[in-house]
Amino acid sequence: MALTSGDIRHVAELARLGLSPEERERLREQLTSIFEHIAVLDRLDTSAISPTAQVNSLTNVLRDDKIRESLPRELVLGNTPAQTDGFFDVQAVLASNTPEEPR
Amino acid sequence: MSEASSVGAEAAPGLTDLTAVQLRKLLDAREVSATEITSAHLDRIHRLDGILHCYIEVMIDVALQQAAVADRRIAAGNAAPLTGVPVALKDILCTNDAPTTAASNILRGYRSPYDATVVERLRNEGAIFLGKTNTDEFAMGSSTENSAYFTTRNPWDIDRVPGGSSGGSAAAVGAGEATLALGSDTGGSIRQPAGFCGVVGLKPTYGRVSRYGLIAFASSLDQIGPFARTVEDAAILLGAIAGHDPFDSTSVHEPVPDFLASFTGDLRGIKIGVAREYSVEGMEPGVQLAVDTAVQRLVDLGAQLVTVSLPHTEYALATYYITAPAEASANLARFDGVKYGLRVEGETLRETYERTRGEGFGSEVKRRIMLGTYALSSGYYDAFYVKAQKVRTLIKRDFEEVFAQVDAIVAPTSPTVAFPIGARTDDPYQMYLADVFTIPANMAGIPAIAIPCGMVGGLPVSLQIIGKPFDEATILRVADAYERSEPWVGMRPTL
Secondary structure, eight states: OOOOHHHHHHHHHHTTOOOOHHHHHHHHHHHHHHHHHHGGGGGSOOTTOOOOSOSOOOOSOOOOOOOOOOOOHHHHGGGOSOEETTEEOOOOTGGGGSOOOOO | OOGGGOOOOOOSSOGGGSOHHHHHHHHHTTSSOHHHHHHHHHHHHHHHHHHHOOEEEEOHHHHHHHHHHHHHHHHTTOOOTTTTOEEEEETTBOOTTSOOOTTOGGGTTOOOSSOOHHHHHHHHHTOEEEEEEOOSGGGOOSSSTTOSSOOOOBTTBTTBOOOSSSHHHHHHHHTTSOSEEEEEESSSTTHHHHHHHTOEEEEOOTTTBOOTTBOOSOTTTOEEEEEESSHHHHHHHHHHHBSOOTTOTTSOOOOOOOGGGGOOSOOTTOEEEEETTSOOTTOOHHHHHHHHHHHHHHHHTTOEEEEEOOTTGGGHHHHHHHHHHHHHHHHGGGOSSSSSSOOOOOSSHHHHHHHHHHHHSOHHHHHHHHHHHHHHSTTTIIIIIIHHHHHHHHHHHHHHHHTTTOSEEEEESOSSSOOBTTSSTTOHHHHHGGGTTTHHHHHHTOOEEEEEEEEETTEEEEEEEEEOTTOHHHHHHHHHHHHHHSSGGGOOOOO
């Protein structure tokens, strides 16, 4: 299964991952090769097998609904590259939904 | 090891050669202080780490302060099993008094506001934190060559990799730059570097150790575990970090036994499985021979061998390279330039995300995000992700069936000894093959330990012992009995 440059561009957009044209081409080749190895799984008939997402028998672990001390706000904001008035600084979300320029 | 790759002449055996158990005896007898032990290790780090590059951050001030506290605690008669013992921490475990970077540019300089639970537990024990060790970026790799900062060198031959991803922790313990260390193991990242560096490394059962404060890679696979130079030390460190934690809902309410109580030195009554599938093309003959010899030694110690079959072993690697990147692509979505870490501002929020992540992540991390996002994307989800989860069921069932017949399974830890730096960086799949024997235990969530079992061409070979869920005691018992019967535990690199 050979991946196309369109596949790579699409997946990079889903992952919000900026890639140079050289990176995209290298990834196209490498992912194609990795998926060729992964194709070994096609040999197995798994139609009657249920999936395992994780191996614990734990399900729906809940904690007591008790209020406890949170981390101090200054400490939580201590690593942010940009803050205003004690909040994380984020660019306008809606502005980012405008259609993309063709690249 | 060639003359050229030798780091320098070694002084007489000293504090940096001793085990945690030996150090504790000296501390309790007041023959040495925690401050002296800490200083000896900091001196050795100062002397060697410019060449080996085990540490991203050496915590000199923290360590000396902890040592002073430990000395007062010992004087007051309140010592715990690890009080005054130097430990190195993989730099993917959050510490509130040193940077935590995951060896990534996207987290350069990050200061965690809290300690990982394992870190907090060792702090409460009075252990000494020497520093944060190098790793492949976000623990993605098998050689530490994917660190954004530098490549750690193998203490047995500095032209070779220490393995990975916990290569800094393994090399530090192997080189006497730490007595003990913590690492994390998602597909072999404790066991494979332990094997390459000639030390003991253990991946506990999934759920045995809290992951709170471990920077997440693949959440259904990640486990934190110990590195040590003896099985006994590894058991003590595991005992200190194991147990349920309300801050990690995947940690299990399972009693933590006294692991040392099972150390009898003989293996009578133990059934050990040897799986015919644990041999691959490209396996080094010297590795196979050393492992076969070790298995024979287990028989001499009283174990009964049973030939078993794990028929889906050959599918584990492919299953892993869908599952782990899929989970990673979701876990790493949090690195968006808003809450912490690097931010490369663009015209729009979306552009900021793309530029921050494009510049902040290294090539292996990008590769795995792409692999994982693809496997989860619309139209491919069933063919890749769901398929892998189904095959995971088959792999887990293989182990369940075999463990109905045997108490433990033995296998090589890796198909080769440590490979030269740069030898596999151009071919991702060749690099992934380094984990072919360690991945199945992660997929099934079961414990496994790697211990030295020989030398080939001056490089360590490692035996892997795989156990039943929450039965670390049996694999530790087998490992300890083997260790006592062979000279490998005393072998140290010339540095």
